[in-house]
Amino acid sequence: MTAPAPRRSTKQREAVREALEASDEFVSAQALHQSMRAEGSTVGLATVYRALAALAEDGEADALQSAGELLYRACTKTHHHHLICRSCGRTVELEAAAVERWAGQVAAAHGFVEPDHVVDIFGLCAECAAERDARRSAG
Amino acid sequence: MTAPAPRRSTKQREAVREALEASDEFVSAQALHQSMRAEGSTVGLATVYRALAALAEDGEADALQSAGELLYRACTKTHHHHLICRSCGRTVELEAAAVERWAGQVAAAHGFVEPDHVVDIFGLCAECAAERDARRSAG
DNA sequence: GTGAAATTGACAATCGTTCTCAACAGCACC
DNA sequence: GGTGCTGTTGAGAACGATTGTCAATTTCAC
Ligand SMILES: [Zn+2]
Ligand SMILES: [Zn+2]
Ligand SMILES: [Zn+2]
Ligand SMILES: [Zn+2]
Secondary structure: OOOOOOOOOOHHHHHHHHHHHHOOOOEEHHHHHHHHHHOOOOOOHHHHHHHHHHHHHOOOEEEEEEOOEEEEEEOOOOOOEEEEEOOOOOEEEEOOHHHHHHHHHHHHHOOOEEEEEEEEEEEEOHHHHHHHHHHHHHO | OOOOOOOOOOHHHHHHHHHHHHOOOOEEHHHHHHHHHHOOOOOOHHHHHHHHHHHHHOOOEEEEEEOOEEEEEEOOOOOOEEEEEOOOOOEEEEOOHHHHHHHHHHHHHOOOEEEEEEEEEEEEOHHHHHHHHHHHHHO
16 A cells, blocks of 8 residues: 655664654754754754654654644654653653543544544643742742 | 733734634634635734734634644633544534543642643544545545 | 824745755665 | 665755734724
8 A cells, every 4th residue: 555665774864863862852853953963963954854754754753743843752662642841841751541542432422533642741840840939039 | 920911902803703713623824814815804914823823812712733833713711622633624622621630640740830731632524534435445 | 182002914034844956875686 | 896776865945834024003091
């Protein structure tokens, strides 16, 4: 049906994969490109975009949209969701079987097929909250 | 704390509100602007963007990101989520107290405060699925 | 009505992302 | 170790969605 998507292994793709794995937060293509440049890599921006899209397609990275831009993160392979700090990007992976079940049931109940879902929680992590409160009371 | 956000009532904003309410699917600013133009309205595109952002901020519209663009829809005022057809945009509003509770608990358990969440289900509605299957078997 | 301040519309500018295309590199086969 | 086919790369242009700019206009409290 769908072409098996041939994929050649290259230095650049590997470099992007490593850079992504080195960060444990969600990062944008632009940010990743910059940090790679800072480490001496000469990989082009377009290649970073392409590599990240490929990783996401192959299930080696999770992607989510926040504030209008696409963010990527190297993640465990099993389906899961995220709890993300708005301020520092710190991420916790979440498993939520109950939510999966709910999503499937709700879709079926309304006659929808091939359901997919977006479930993400954003907040301020303890550290960032403490930091902000300190700044607040200081004025 | 936060400025009370003065807001003057104008023909244009009202026109955008009405156009949005006339559509029961999620629409982009561009699409709404075009359909308003088609009805003879002369409201500018930038104004449509500004009006939609204001409506969302005031809780009179829900916003979500899909395929890189912001979509808006006039919604009930109480907090809820959506089940959306990927093909025709048909939308069902969902209430899910259990999901709200889960999101709050998970955030608290990890020390996150001021939790916010994105929960949307995408799928193919019965009609669109039937249509696609018909086309498929026809070949 | 008057005037301060918000709003508008046309347009330019910006932002993230994708496209284009010639040069290059992985890989299967000899 | 070549050779050739084809996927990949990098630089820059192109793109589409959104936001900024600014003079002209409109709202609204007085
Ligand atoms: Zn993940
Ligand atoms: Zn899930
Ligand atoms: Zn549909
Ligand atoms: Zn909710």
